[in-house]
Amino acid sequence: MQAAAQKALGSDIRLLGDLLGYAIRRLAGEDAYQLVEEVRGAAKELRANPSLDEARRLRDRLGQLDLSALRGLIRAFSVFFDLINLAEQQARVRALRTRGGGGSESAEAAIRLIRDRGTAVGELADHLARAIVVPVFTAHPSEARRRTVLEKLAALAGHLDRLELGPPSVAGQADTLRAVAEEVESYWLTDTVRAARPTVLDEVKQVLGLVETRLLDVVPRVYRRVEAALNRVYPGADRPVPAFLRFGSWIGGDRDGHPNVTHSVTADAVRLGQETILRHYLTRVDELGRRLSHSDRFAAVGPELRESVAADRLLLKVAAETRDHEPYRAKCLLIAEKLRRTLDYVRTHAPDWAAEFAPPAGVYLGRDGLLADLRVIESDLRRSGATAAADGAVKDFVRLVDVFGVHLLTLDLRQHSGRHEQAVAEVFRAAGVCANYLDLSADERFDALAAELAGTRPLIPARLAYSADACEVIQTFRTMVAVLEQQSPDALGTYIISSTTTPAHLLEVLLLAREAGLYRPADGVSRIDIVPLFEALEPLQTAKAILAKLFALPVYRRQLDLRGRLQEVMIGYSDSNKESGFLQSAWALYRAQEDLTELGRAEGIAVQFFHGRGGAVGRGGGPANRAILAQPPGTVDGRLRVTEQGEMIADRYGHSAIAERHLEQVVNAVLRTSFPDDASRPEPAWVEALDGLATAARRHYREFVYDDPEFLPYFEQATCVGEIAELKIGSRPARRSATRSIEQLRAIPWVFSWMQSRHTLPGWFGLGSAVREFLAARPAGLAMLREMYRRWPFWTTLIDNAQMILAKADLVIARLYADLVDDSALAARVYGRIEAEYRATADAVCSITEQATLLERTPILKTSIERRNPYVDPLSFIQLVLLKRLRAGDGPREELVTAVLESINGVASGLKNTG
Numbered sequence: 001m002q003a004a005a006q007k008a009l010g011s012d013i014r015l016l017g018d019l020l021g022y023a024i025r026r027l028a029g030e031d032a033y034q035l036v037e038e039v040r041g042a043a044k045e046l047r048a049n050p051s052l053d054e055a056r057r058l059r060d061r062l063g064q065l066d067l068s069a070l071r072g073l074i075r076a077f078s079v080f081f082d083l084i085n086l087a088e089q090q091a092r093v094r095a096l097r098t099r100g101g102g103g104s105e106s107a108e109a110a111i112r113l114i115r116d117r118g119t120a121v122g123e124l125a126d127h128l129a130r131a132i133v134v135p136v137f138t139a140h141p142s143e144a145r146r147r148t149v150l151e152k153l154a155a156l157a158g159h160l161d162r163l164e165l166g167p168p169s170v171a172g173q174a175d176t177l178r179a180v181a182e183e184v185e186s187y188w189l190t191d192t193v194r195a196a197r198p199t200v201l202d203e204v205k206q207v208l209g210l211v212e213t214r215l216l217d218v219v220p221r222v223y224r225r226v227e228a229a230l231n232r233v234y235p236g237a238d239r240p241v242p243a244f245l246r247f248g249s250w251i252g253g254d255r256d257g258h259p260n261v262t263h264s265v266t267a268d269a270v271r272l273g274q275e276t277i278l279r280h281y282l283t284r285v286d287e288l289g290r291r292l293s294h295s296d297r298f299a300a301v302g303p304e305l306r307e308s309v310a311a312d313r314l315l316l317k318v319a320a321e322t323r324d325h326e327p328y329r330a331k332c333l334l335i336a337e338k339l340r341r342t343l344d345y346v347r348t349h350a351p352d353w354a355a356e357f358a359p360p361a362g363v364y365l366g367r368d369g370l371l372a373d374l375r376v377i378e379s380d381l382r383r384s385g386a387t388a389a390a391d392g393a394v395k396d397f398v399r400l401v402d403v404f405g406v407h408l409l410t411l412d413l414r415q416h417s418g419r420h421e422q423a424v425a426e427v428f429r430a431a432g433v434c435a436n437y438l439d440l441s442a443d444e445r446f447d448a449l450a451a452e453l454a455g456t457r458p459l460i461p462a463r464l465a466y467s468a469d470a471c472e473v474i475q476t477f478r479t480m481v482a483v484l485e486q487q488s489p490d491a492l493g494t495y496i497i498s499s500t501t502t503p504a505h506l507l508e509v510l511l512l513a514r515e516a517g518l519y520r521p522a523d524g525v526s527r528i529d530i531v532p533l534f535e536a537l538e539p540l541q542t543a544k545a546i547l548a549k550l551f552a553l554p555v556y557r558r559q560l561d562l563r564g565r566l567q568e569v570m571i572g573y574s575d576s577n578k579e580s581g582f583l584q585s586a587w588a589l590y591r592a593q594e595d596l597t598e599l600g601r602a603e604g605i606a607v608q609f610f611h612g613r614g615g616a617v618g619r620g621g622g623p624a625n626r627a628i629l630a631q632p633p634g635t636v637d638g639r640l641r642v643t644e645q646g647e648m649i650a651d652r653y654g655h656s657a658i659a660e661r662h663l664e665q666v667v668n669a670v671l672r673t674s675f676p677d678d679a680s681r682p683e684p685a686w687v688e689a690l691d692g693l694a695t696a697a698r699r700h701y702r703e704f705v706y707d708d709p710e711f712l713p714y715f716e717q718a719t720c721v722g723e724i725a726e727l728k729i730g731s732r733p734a735r736r737s738a739t740r741s742i743e744q745l746r747a748i749p750w751v752f753s754w755m756q757s758r759h760t761l762p763g764w765f766g767l768g769s770a771v772r773e774f775l776a777a778r779p780a781g782l783a784m785l786r787e788m789y790r791r792w793p794f795w796t797t798l799i800d801n802a803q804m805i806l807a808k809a810d811l812v813i814a815r816l817y818a819d820l821v822d823d824s825a826l827a828a829r830v831y832g833r834i835e836a837e838y839r840a841t842a843d844a845v846c847s848i849t850e851q852a853t854l855l856e857r858t859p860i861l862k863t864s865i866e867r868r869n870p871y872v873d874p875l876s877f878i879q880l881v882l883l884k885r886l887r888a889g890d891g892p893r894e895e896l897v898t899a900v901l902e903s904i905n906g907v908a909s910g911l912k913n914t915g
Contacts, residue, residue, distance in 0.1 A: 006863075008094060012087035012160065013867075019184040020080055027188060028072055035069065036076045043877075044870040046812075055812050055877075056819075062874075063881045067891060070878050071899050077871045078906030079187055084871070085909060086153055088864060090160045093657045105625055107664050108229035110671040119675055121234040129242050131638030132608070133670050135663075136248035136412060137211075138645045139203040147206050150650055152187045154213075156180060157655055192905050200260050204251045204269045207649065208276045211408065214653050215247065216280055218660045219403055220396035225660075226667060243402040245667065248494075248641065249273075249409040255476070256416045256498045262472060263479040266413065267351050270483050270491045273408035278343040281370075282336060284400075288393050289332030292377070294386065301327045305380040308373070309334065316341075316362045328377055335373050338362045342406065351482035353516070354462060359486075366489045367405035374398045407491040413476065414496040414533070420508040423473040424449075426466045427515075431459045442502040446549070449507035453514065453555040456522065460515040477516035484518075484527055493529055496570055496610075500532035501539050503549045510559060519559060526562035531610065535572030537580045537698070540588040543569070544595040551603045560605060568641070569596055570610035578742065578750050581701030581766040586798055587694035593635040610641040624652075624662065628669035630797035633676040640670055647908065682792050689774065689784060690795075696773050697766035704765070704833060705742060712742065714830040717821040720883060721745070721753035723900050755808075756907050757817040758876060759834060763805030768840030771848070785848045800858075803845045807854045807865055808911055811835055813876045820883060872910030879903040 025033045042058050062070065103109065114124060159180045166172055198206075227241045252269025255261035294301075305327055312334040313320060324330060342364045364370045374397055381390035425437040434440070434448055452459065464471045483491055495513070497505050509530050513519040518528040534543045547567065550556045560567060571592060576585040593609060600607035613627065628636065644652065653659040673680075682690075705711055716722060742750070754761045775781045788795040814831070821827035842854060855862035882903060886896040 005091060005095060005098075009087055009091040012090055013084060015180070016083040016087060016156075016184065017080060019181050020076070020083060020188065022181070023185045023188045024076055027185070032069075032072050032076075035065075036073060039073060039874045040077075040870055043873040046873065047866075047869050050812050052812055052815055055816055059816055059877045059880055062877050063884075065881075067895060067899060070881065071902060074875060074878055074899065074902045074906055075188070075192070077875050078192060078902065078909060079184075080871055081868065081906060081909040082149070082153055082187075083156075083184070084868060086156055086160070089157065089655055089658065090164075092661075093161070093655060094164070096657050096661050105665045105668050106229070107226045107667050107671070108233060110668040111229050111233045113672060114675045115233050117675060117677060121230075121237045121239065124230075124234075125237075125239050127638050127674065128244055131242075131244040131670070131674075132640075133245050133638075133666060134248050134410075134641040135644045135666070136250060136610075136641055137207045137409065137649060138250040138254065138643050139200075139207070146192065147209070148190060149187070149192055150654070152183060152190065154654060156183050156187075159183065192902060200252055200258075200265050201268055201272065204249075204272050207249060207251055208272060208408065210649065210653055211247070212276050212280060214656055214659050216400060216404070218656050218663065219245070220399045221660055222663045222667070223399050225664060243399070244638070245663065246403055247409050248412055250412050250414065250643070253411045253413040253492065256414050263475040266411065266476065266492075267479055267483055267487075270407065270411055270487055271346055273411070273491070274346045274406060274488060275343065277404055277406060277408040278339055278346065281397075281401075281406075282339050282343070284393075284397055285332050285336045285339065288397060289329045289336070291393055292328035292332060292389060293326055294328050294381075294389070296325050296327055299386060300384045302380050302383050305331065305376055308376045312338075312362075312373075328381070331373070331377055335370070338364055338370075338373070346487065349486060351479065351486045353478035353482045357486050364406050365487075367401050370401050370406060371398065374401060405488065405490040407488040410490060410494070411492045412494045412496055413480065413492060414498055415473065415476070417497050417499045417501070417505040417508075419469065419473055420497070420505065420512065423466070423470040424508045424511065426470045427459050427474075430466070433459070442504055445504040446502070446507060449504055449511055450553055450555060453507065453511055458515065459511075474512065474516070477512050477518060480528070481517050493527060494531055494568065495528050496531045496533050498533045498535070498572075499539075500534060500546070501542075503546050503553075506530050506532055506550055507553075507556065510556065519562075521555070521558050521562070524562065526559055529563055529566070529568055530559070531568045531570050533570040533572055533612070534592060535575040535579075535612075537576060537584065537588050540571070540576060540592040543592050544599050547596060547607075548599055548603075551599070551605060564606075565604060566606045566608060567600065568608045568610055570612055572612040574612065574748070574751075577762055578745075580698045581705075582697070582762065582764055582802065583767050583770060583798070584694040584698035584701070586794075587690050590632055590690075590794060594632045597632070597635045606637075606639070607635075608639040608641070609635060610643075612643050613645070625665040625669040626793070626797045626800070628666065629673050629680075630794040631673055632794070633673070633681050636670060636673045638670060638674045642666075679791065680793055682788075682794070685784065686788050686792060686795070689781075689788070693770045693774055697770035699766075700769040700837070701766035704837075708830075708833075710826050710830050713823070714818070714821055714827060715742075715753075718817045718827065718831075719753035719757040719759075720879065720900065720904060721749055723883065723886070723897070724749045724753055724756075724904065752908075755911055756876075756879070756904060758808075758810040758813040759817070760805045760809040761834060764802045764841045765834075765837055767802055768837050768842070768844045771844035772840055782847060786850060789848050799845055799848055802841065803849065803854045804861065806838070806842050806845060807862065809838065810869075810873070810876075811838060813873060816877070816880050820880065820887075868910050872907060875903050875906040875910065879907065 021033060024036065039058075039062070042061075046054055046058060062073075065073075111124070159176055162176045163173065163180070166176060222245065223241060223243075227239075230239055230241060231237055249269075252261065252266055252272075309327055309330050312318070312331070316334065316337055318334065318337065341360065341362045345360055345363045359365050374394065378390050378394045378398060381387070381394065421438060425434075428434040428437045428448070433452065437445065437448065440448065460474060464474060466474070480492060480495075484493070495509055497509055500506070509528075510519060513526075513528045513530070514521075519526045532543070532546065534540045539546075547569070551560075551567075571589050573585065573589065576588060579585075580588065596607045596609075599605075609631075611627075624642070628640065628642075651658075652662045751762050771785070774785075778784070785795075789799055790796075814834070818827040818831040821830075846852065846854060849857070851857060855865070879900065882896060882900045885891050886893070886900055
């Protein structure tokens with residue numbers, strides 16, 4: 001089976017590669033094609049016989065080419081990478097079809113495991129009723145490809161599906177092959193680098209397009225699979241599965257360090273989501289009406305449906321139709337009219353916090369009205385015995401509305417704690433509460449806020465007279481109220497505070513929410529979940545104390561009561577990694593979750609975690625299901641939110657079959673970790689060992705990255721971090737301020753640049769030295785680390801992620817990037833430190849996993865990396881040449897910048913998991 005799969009994958013790669021070769025020969029010329037082959041051959045030889053001298057010779061050979069030839073090579077290798085990725089995606093789809101989507105990572109496998117652990121169906125049903133799993137799409141800029149490129153790759157994927165599954169006739173196959181050739185040719189002639197940085201709303205539209213074309217078909221299928229699995233494993237249970245799987249977005253709501261995300265942009269992002277889902281529903285209800293041609297001459301239509309049709313006609317002032325004997329179709333036409341009115345309303349209404357509001361007749365302001373209309377149809381079909389119709393398109397439509405409402409994606413809002421501090425300081429000063437709020441200690445701020453929240457006097461007037469920044473903060477909360485009341489009550493509600501370091505940071509947001517009307521304790525109303533984001537090591541270690549102080553405050557306790565006694569906490573993988581290194585970051589996040597879960601249980605508060613993961617291992621990346629299974633036992637309990645970022649969105653959701661499988665894997669992992677067995681719990685000695693390993697790893701990391709004065713100049717010159725800032729892959733700035741420091745650099749360009757330069761440092765540095773120290777102090781330490789790897793999912797996942805990212809590094813090419821550093825002696829010293837740590841870490845990983853080489857037991861991943869290397873290596877060599885020319889001013893700057901950015905795109909496609 002494995003051999004057949006590899007053969008099919010090889011066939012797809014040859015087909016796409018040959019078509020690309022024909023296109024290059026025809027459109028760029030034979031010389032261009034032969035140059036590609038020459039460089040590829042040299043790279044393959046270098047892989048077979050690694051040599052720094054030979055690598056430098058290949059780089060210098062490429063350095064003799066003119067800019068046009070270099071850009072032709074970049075285009076050839078970059079396009080080929082995307083085609084390899086596409087072929088591998090098709091192989092994943094083929095494997096899913098072969099095994100029917102079952103296996104150990106299916107929903108059914110998880111439910112069987114839970115049953116075998118003694119869980120009754122009622123207990124599992126109760127668990128699902130309170131469960132919530134929310135992938136949250138973000139625009140964090142590690143997706144380097146244009147939307148046009150993604151669309152072309154999606155079209156090619158469709159053609160490959162047709163080659164495999166379409167008509168077997170010779171003519172049909174020939175037509176599909178011609179379509180593939182046309183798409184490859186078109187891709188070769190398409191710009192791969194954006195000419196302009198996308199706006200926030202461009203990013204909104206991109207993710208909405210993916211959700212519309214993939215998830216709206218996939219999600220009902222996922223629920224059907226889960227429901228069928230539940231009823232197979234527990235025969236006779238006949239239990240419906242509630243809508244525990246939902247979807248969110250940060251795009252248009254994440255304003256932390258992003259000056260272009262304003263309150264009006266947030267309202268526009270909600271509107272675009274509503275327009276997208278309402279258009280889809282109109283198409284779906286039209287199709288449903290065509291299907292439900294049931295006549296009352298043959299179907300026993302009940303009074304509830306007839307009364308519903310009559311009431312709608314009266315409400316909408318619609319006359320009865322001549323074909324009134326088709327009541328289900330009549331109801332669908334009335335639903336369509338309501339959807340049209342809702343769409344018109346959404347397009348024209350501008351939410352206004354100060355305005356009196358009355359919803360227009362026949363407009364769906366939330367999911368409830370539309371659900372009620374559809375359930376009238378569904379229940380009447382069941383009552384009359386037409387269960388096939390009720391269980392078909394009607395049920396899927398109900399499921400969609402239950403999951404996506406009339407808003408599509410629930411939008412989170414995020415802002416930096418410093419912006420709230422400044423706004424509250426201005427409000428307090430103007431209201432005479434406190435003249436110098438920012439000069440108060442953390443405890444004094446907490447007391448001042450608690451006193452104000454305990455009272456009822458308003459602090460902020462309707463007309464604002466503060467600084468522009470403070471006004472924007474206040475307008476954001478007012479916009480939330482207006483959107484919830486006038487657009488959709490389900491469109492938003494979570495407010496995240498980045499850089500949360502004190503309890504006062506949450507009280508500041510609660511006060512601003514009260515002033516806007518989001519929090520009205522006297523009326524028993526709160527429409528906002530206030531979520532601290534703990535990122536750096538100290539906040540992660542003090543998170544329990546921060547929340548304990550809040551839980552003891554009656555006014556905050558009242559807020560939690562109004563939100564179902566639930567406290568969501570976001571934990572950040574990116575900045576904690578940049579600050580403390582790979583191992584300490586992962587361990588601090590693990591311990592923080594344990595601490596906060598323990599606090600919540602003691603206080604009677606459910607603590608729900610929101611995991612801010614990226615695509616790269618240095619930002620918490622790796623296989624999603626394994627990451628979930630690696631969480632501390634008892635901390636998930638059926639409730640999980642997790643970011644889907646950058647290039648991982650297209651990778652996980654770009655093909656319907658893969659999206660379906662990914663979501664089922666997530667459901668599998670959440671279910672399994674919510675019903676853990678004792679075997680997954682770490683031994684006390686393992687926890688003690690990780691405490692020591694993490695501390696040692698952080699010390700080695702900090703000594704190098706933060707304390708060594710030679711590190712920063714090496715990083716800035718031996719990577720393309722400066723040039724990445726010019727890559728128009730996202731609307732967000734690369735740095736939080738203009739300051740040149742590691743602290744102010746965002747985590748994404750930090751990780752992205754190390755991946756580009758083939759060091760991959762954020763995914764492993766410090767681990768090797770820590771393990772070496774541990775083993776030196778413990779003669780039996782290696783046996784313990786191996787036992788931990790076999791039995792503890794956290795340690796297994798951490799080590800496997802490290803070996804994956806170590807395997808993607810290339811120290812020969814990394815040494816060529818070190819050649820870009822002006823001071824060659826400095827470059828040699830810093831690179832030598834990196835190389836030594838790399839060797840120590842690779843040795844440690846191989847020893848712990850009992851392998852002779854990295855990825856020895858994961859041949860598919862190893863083969864994938866090896867298949868790419870002869871193509872990604874030339875791009876790295878070309879990037880080196882271009883960076884040297886650009887920094888020396890040797891050539892037209894604009895063209896050189898574009899060429900560098902094209903090379904960055906290509907390397908990102910080749911390596912994957914880049915940001």
